Amino acid sequence: MSTIGVGIVGCGFVGRGAHVPAFSSIEGAQLVAVADADPKRLGKVQKKYPLKTAYQDYAELVKDPDIQAVVVSLPTPLHAKASLAAIQAGKHVLCEMPLAANLEDADRLLAAAEKAGVILMPSLNFRFTPNYVRAKAMIDQGVVGRPSSAIYREFISARDLADQWPAGSWMWKLADSGGPLYTLCVWSIDLLRWLFQTEIVEVHSAVKYSPLEKLGGTLGYDAAATVRLANGVVGSLQYSGNVTRVSSTSRLEVVGDSNCLLDATWNDKLTVFGDDPAKTEWNVGEPGPRMWGHQQMDEYFVRCIQQGQTPSITPQDGRRAMEVALQIVQGTK
Numbered sequence: 001m002s003t004i005g006v007g008i009v010g011c012g013f014v015g016r017g018a019h020v021p022a023f024s025s026i027e028g029a030q031l032v033a034v035a036d037a038d039p040k041r042l043g044k045v046q047k048k049y050p051l052k053t054a055y056q057d058y059a060e061l062v063k064d065p066d067i068q069a070v071v072v073s074l075p076t077p078l079h080a081k082a083s084l085a086a087i088q089a090g091k092h093v094l095c096e097m098p099l100a101a102n103l104e105d106a107d108r109l110l111a112a113a114e115k116a117g118v119i120l121m122p123s124l125n126f127r128f129t130p131n132y133v134r135a136k137a138m139i140d141q142g143v144v145g146r147p148s149s150a151i152y153r154e155f156i157s158a159r160d161l162a163d164q165w166p167a168g169s170w171m172w173k174l175a176d177s178g179g180p181l182y183t184l185c186v187w188s189i190d191l192l193r194w195l196f197q198t199e200i201v202e203v204h205s206a207v208k209y210s211p212l213e214k215l216g217g218t219l220g221y222d223a224a225a226t227v228r229l230a231n232g233v234v235g236s237l238q239y240s241g242n243v244t245r246v247s248s249t250s251r252l253e254v255v256g257d258s259n260c261l262l263d264a265t266w267n268d269k270l271t272v273f274g275d276d277p278a279k280t281e282w283n284v285g286e287p288g289p290r291m292w293g294h295q296q297m298d299e300y301f302v303r304c305i306q307q308g309q310t311p312s313i314t315p316q317d318g319r320r321a322m323e324v325a326l327q328i329v330q331g332t333k
C-alpha cells in the first residue's frame, strides 16, 4: 500500500503533544513536515523527529508535493482558512475540533471538501479512547439493557488550563474562538451521539463564566446541560474549568433497564456496578498518544486514505457537535 505523506500545521498542545508522535509511528505514513508560526516550536519538533522540512508559513506546507494529508491543529479561529488552503491544494484534511469558530465557516469547509472530493475528518478522538471504545461495545452487547440515561462530567483544573493556554491565549477570547466551554465540550457531545448512534434532539443549559484574576485573566466556566436523544436517552452534561487539580475528573456513567451502571472514568477505567455489592472492573489504559485515542484515530485516517474509503466520522458529525456546543454555551433563555 502506498505511503501517505503527512504535514502537521500547528505544533502546540495537541499538534506536538499528540499528532506529531502519533504520525511518526504509524506504518504506512510518513511525517514529512510541520508548520508553526513560532520558530522555537518548529525547532523542538525538528530536533526530535526526522522531518524533510519545517515551515513557518502553512501556505507553503499545503503546497508541498510530498504531502497528501494535512492535520490542522491551529487555534480554532484559524482552522477554516488553513483547512480551505489544504483542501484547495487537493490534500485530505484531519481538522481539530471545533472545526471552526462558527457554523458559517464550518459550512464553507464542508462544501469545499465535498467539491474537491477529499476527506475532511473532524478530530473526534473520544471515539477511539480505549475505555469509551470498550463502553460502546458493552452497551451494544446489552450490558446495561436498554439505555435510559447518560451522565458525563468533565472537571478540569483552572490551573492546568492556564498552564496549557496562558492568559491572552486564543482559548479565552469568547468573541474570536467561542471560548473554553465551546472548545472543550464538543468531544463529549459527539461521544453521546456515537455511543447511542442517535441524534441529540433537545438541549437545555445554564452557564456561568468567572474571570480568574489570580491566573492572570483566564476564564473559569461552569455549565450544566440536559439533552434528550432521539432514542429517549436523557443526557446530563456537567462541565467545570474552575476546580482544583485534585478534583479534576472525567467520567461517563450509563444507566439502563438491566439495573447495571456502566462507569468509564478518565481514559482507562471501566466499571460495571450490578445489583450485588461486587463490581467488575477493567483497566484498558494505553500509553502516549494512544491514551486518549489520538494515535488510533490518526491511523484510521491514514487507512481511509490508503483504501479510498470514506471515514465513518463525517464532517457533519463535527458540525453537529459544534451546533450543540453553541446551544449549550448560549444557555436556555
Ligand SMILES: NC(=O)c1ccc[n+]([C@@H]2O[C@H](COP(=O)([O-])OP(=O)(O)OC[C@H]3O[C@@H](n4cnc5c(N)ncnc54)[C@H](O)[C@@H]3O)[C@@H](O)[C@H]2O)c1
Pocket: 009, 010, 011, 012, 013, 014, 015, 035, 036, 037, 038, 041, 056, 057, 058, 073, 074, 075, 076, 078, 096, 097, 098, 123, 125, 164, 169, 183, 292
Ligand atoms: N483532540 C484533542 O484532544 C484536542 C486537545 C486540545 C486542543 N484541541 C484543539 O486543537 C486546536 C489547537 O489547540 P492547542 O491546544 O494545540 O493550541 P495551542 O495554542 O497549544 O497551539 C497552537 C499552535 O498554533 C501555532 N500558531 C498560531 N497561529 C499560527 C499561524 N498563523 N500559523 C502557524 N502556526 C500558528 C502556535 O504557535 C501554536 O504552536 C484547537 O482547535 C483545540 O480545540 C484538540
